[in-house]
Amino acid sequence: MKQYFLFSYFLLAGLVCFSQTKSYDFRDRLNGKPIFENGYIDQPYVVVLDxxxxLSVFTTGLGEEGSGGQHIVSSVSTDKGNSWSKPVLIEEPSAESASWAMPFKTNYGRIYVFYNYNGDKIHSLNSLTNIREDMLGWYCFKYSDDKGKTWSKRHRLPIRTTLVDRNNDWAGKIQILWGIGKPINVGKQGMMFAFTKLGKYMLDDGEGWFMRCDNINSERDPEKLKWNNLPEGDKGLRNPDFGSVQEEQNIVELSNGTLYCMYRTVMGHPAESYSYDGGKTWTMPQIPKYYTGELIKHPRACPRIFKTKNGKYLFWQHVNGGSDFENRNPVWISGGIELDGKISWSxxxxxxxxxxxxxxxxxxxxLVEQDGRYWITETNKLKGLSHEIDPDFFEKLWGQFNLNTISTKGLVINKMGGDxxxxxxxxxxxxxxxxxEGFTIDLVADITRLKEGELICESRDKDGKGFWLEMSANYSVKFTMTDGEKTTSWNSDAGLIKFIGTTEISLIVDYRAKIISFVINxxxxxxxxxxxxxxxxxxxxMGAVSTNKINIGAIRTGGGLRADNVVKAFRFYNRPLTVTESVGNYRSQLNPSGNLR
Structure with a gap:
């Protein structure tokens, strides 16, 4: 991310001032380039043609999701997503929905698209009429050999009837299924994609299944494609302890041929699993962790994973432990690297x-990757956008595992020890x-001696306007800022303050994303x-909260500075640090024994 600041320095009574100019932020959704807008648009997936x-395929319709008339279309961009051609119908809008298109480009350039189609024309269940039918029926495919200008006839995939189908509302005569991840190349000539089957209408008893075709990159006759519905046996991928909702599986292949699957639940966490035999069997799904050991949080939202050309990984997530479909703003992302045959997430x-x-x-x-550049496409269900992402952003994310330097960009106060x-x-x-842009307070302090409400640092004028950081209950710290009328406060997680020795605290105030976050140790x-x-x-x-001075080193709520020096190192940045930069600051302050200096 490129940021530019306009600095004005005035050396008057030791006061240093500057003004911030708001730079371009690729993270801002408003900076995205439109793909398509309609009453409904979903899964705007892209393949780069030879x-x-x-070529993008997506699901669209005049009404909201599931209201009927959903169909799939394709569109082409000749200028890397800046503009798009008029959509071409892959399936006509009709009473039977065609949905959740997933494209795949073969080694010889043909484009396949896999999707749901209500081929059984089901529109009722018992006494219910006009039910949502966009997940009912068949898995189908079409293909194009002319860059999406025309599409072949519809072909139906041979999806096995299994236990979850036989237990559903139609006793297996109708299947309930859908997929959210693009097919990937596996093995030497193969292709594979993941999808979900449901055992009960609507959205209950989910489990993961996979369709593999090992000759799709060489065989041009669609009637001779060899399909294998995995895993073997009568049961799909699921953990019986994870509840009913286990859905939206998607996969990547590791460098050694191991397959990795991620999917969503309603536990407040996603689930992950590995296959060491090409998808025939899978490990019991577990909750994934960051490399630091914390369980990854994610609500009932698409947990999309990607493998990049450099052999590393990205994980789209929402970092909250909700159980519903909400809280998808902002979007967070982790970087992944292979470690001991598995993916380790930043x-x-x-x-x-x-x-x-x-x-x-x-x-x-x-994810679109071309000529060393990256783009992310996404949708809010009404408008699909593409966003070019600074490659340096991903490189730093992948570098988080070993970063061990103090960030100097935007560092305007840097005091240690006797200073x-x-x-x-x-x-x-x-x-x-x-x-x-925002700001960051990054400090090292021995704050266990402080009582709840005692200040670590503060910047307030005589009217109380400003911000401060104080000791809070349960070994946490609390940040508050006020413009004199409006006040915002946020606590760090409890129990992270060290009982003995010093603690490194990064408070990140991101004005553009409107997010306050902590990185502790x-x-x-x-x-x-x-x-x-x-x-x-x-x-x-909220209005401006900055004053022209900051007091550091524990100020009692009753006033007056403490005699002892609680803060050992203090840095103030005129911008929000990234989590990765905060981690680098922390590591740089560790001595060989692993303790903070």
Whole structure:
């Protein structure tokens, strides 16, 4: 991310001031390029053609999701997503929905698209009429040999009837299924994609299944394609302890041929599983963790994973432990690397956000990689967009595992040891939340001696306007900021403050994403077991909160500086650090024994 700041320095009584200019932010959804807009648009997935053009397929309709008339279309971009051709119908809109298109490009350039089709023309269940039928019926495919200008006739995939089908509302005569991940190349000539079967209408008793074709990259006759419905046996991929909702499976292949699957639940966490035999069998699904050991949080939303050309991985997530379909703004992303035959996930960074406190449900993304550049596509169900992502953003994310340097960009106060005896320093002016970038307080302190309510640092004027960081209950810290009328507060997760020795605290205030977050001793605060969400939202209408000085080193609530020096190192940045930068700051301050200096 490129940020530019306009600095003005005035050396007057030790006061240093600057003004922030709001730079371009690729994370802002408003900066995305439109793919298509309609009453409903979902899963805008893209394949890069041999010509370098992009072909996108997506599900659309005039009404909202599931209201009938859903159909699938294709569109082509010749300028890397800046503009798109008029959509071509792959399936005509009709009473029978065609939905959830997933494209695949063969080695010889043919484009296949796999999708749901209500071929049995089911529109009722018992006494219910006009039921949602976009997950009922057949798995089908069509193909195009002319860049999506025309499409073949419809072919039906041979999906086995299994136990989950026989137990459903139609006793297996009708199947309930859908998929959300693009097919991937597996093995030497194969292709594979994941999908969900349901055992009960609507959206209950889900389990994962996989369709594999090992000759699709060489065989051009669709009647001679060899399909294998996996896993073997009568039961799909699921953990019986994870409840009814186990759905939206998607896969990647590791460098050694191992398959990795991620899917959503309503436990507040996703689930992961590995296959070491090409999808025939799978390990018992478990909750994935960050490399730091914390369980990954994710609601009932698409948990999309991608493998990039450099052999690394990305995981689209929402970092909250909800059990419903909400809280999909902002979008967070983790980077993955292979470690001991498995994927190790970094702590998350904000990838995209809808402005303000929007409740837009950003989801069903795809990754486009071309000529060393990256794009993410996504939808809020009304409008599909593409976003070019700075490659350096992903490189730093993958580098989080070993980063061990202190960030200097935007560092305007940097005091350590004896320099902190003074305890009061000039503070640069910060723009109000609607205009500026934000700021970061990064400090090392021995704060276990503090009582609840005692201050670690503060920047307030005589009228109480400003911000402060204080000791809170249950070994946590609390941040508060106020413009004199409006106030925002947020606590770190409980129990992360060290009982003995010093603690490294990064408080990140991101004005553009409107997010307040903590990184404590190199660990991003996601709420833990106590809270669904560990990051807070910032009121966009709040005015400026910056004053011209900051007091450091524990100030009692009754006034007066403590005699002892609680804060051992203090840094103030005129921008929000990334989680990765905060982790690097933490590691750089460790001595060889692993303790903070």
């Amino acid at each position: 010509s370098g053009e992009w 702590q998350p960074e904000i990838l995209l956000y809808a402005p303000g406190l929007s409740k837009e449900r950003l989801s069903y993304p795809d 902190l005896i003074k305890k009061e320093f000039s503070l640069p002016a910060i723009e109000e939340p609607s205009k500026g 190199g660990v991003f605060n996601d709420g833990g077991k106590e809270r669904i969400i560990g990051w807070g939202r910032l009121d966009n209408t």
